[in-house]
Amino acid sequence: MRKIIIWVTLLLVTVVSSQQVYAEMPRLDNQMTIQLSHDNQGQEATPFSVYEISREDYEEALNNKYEMSSEKTNEWLSEIRANKVREVVASSDQKAVFDLPKYSDSQGLNYYVILQSQPDKDELSTQVIYEALPIFLSFENVESDFFEINTKRVSHSSSIYFFKYSSGERQLPLEKAQFVLYRELLDGKREYLMNPKNDSWKSINQLTDAYQFESNKDGLVLIPYLELLPGTYYFEETKAPKGFKITKESQKIPLVVKSDSISGLVMTINAEVLETLKAGQLPQEVIAKGTPRVLNDSIKRPPKKDIPNEEQPKKNVFLPKTGEHMWQFSSVGLALIFIGIIIRKRGKENE
Incomplete structure (x- = not known):
């Protein structure tokens, strides 16, 4: 019996000790x-x-x-x-x-x-x-x-973009401005981009024949997936938004494409480095910032001339003299009454 008690006690001590160690x-x-x-x-x-x-x-x-x-x-x-x-x-x-x-x-x-x-x-x-x-x-x-x-x-992926904004202190994005892209040849002639999908260029006589890029509601002009060789290209504005005019600066906007050994292909517009598209989209922070910007001046309308009030000639308005007319009517009435009395009196005498 004593051995059993000792064995049980040792067993309990072992279990308690193991639980403490586990804890x-x-x-x-x-x-x-x-x-x-x-x-x-x-x-x-x-x-x-x-x-x-x-x-x-x-x-x-x-x-x-x-x-x-x-x-x-x-x-x-x-x-x-x-x-x-x-x-x-x-x-x-x-x-x-x-x-x-x-x-x-x-x-x-x-x-x-x-x-x-x-x-x-x-x-x-x-x-x-x-x-x-x-x-x-x-x-x-x-x-x-x-x-x-x-x-x-x-x-x-490389992307070409810029923003069209109004000039002045409070610059706002402008929609529906149109641009063409051209490159200058060694002989001084220009070749315009006709189709960005197949990268076709051509010398033309009318700018309307070239491919037209248009700004959206954010003022963004975006040309995705256009592969350009290193060199200098130019955007030219062909149509300004309503109420604005084409400036000298917007007639020749430089796009410079460089090949860098570290960064790869680097593109700048107005000397500002362009960001790449991510998942086919321009990062939202770039759109919110709205740079690089190409500005348009508003058309200043001539002020309206104030037409002086010419003095109208005064019309002679004759107002009726009420008292005078009443006197005239009264005199005529008395005369008629007087004549009537005389005629009646003579008529009685003749009888």
């Missing part, structure tokens, strides 16, 4: 294994940065749709001074596998941003061709300790 052990389920898949077009390595953010920051970012823009996300991370927790690399097999803590003592559930550190570039021209959109990561309602992510790439 003191670190949480094994705190680590999440992340598999990041990125189509890097066969490049050897694509780096990504991982930032830790709070729940409030996570909700703010989603409300502002920062996941649709790498530039906005980068600026926002700098503003909030987000902590970069690690760098990972998607190798030539297009995958990166790494661990992230699911919880922290300070805020509980962790939230992360995964941002591509360097965009994918063309091997020959080193021009940016693709970029992954930012990934905002939350482990809410995730029971597994394995999380797979596929990046969403957007293409970068």
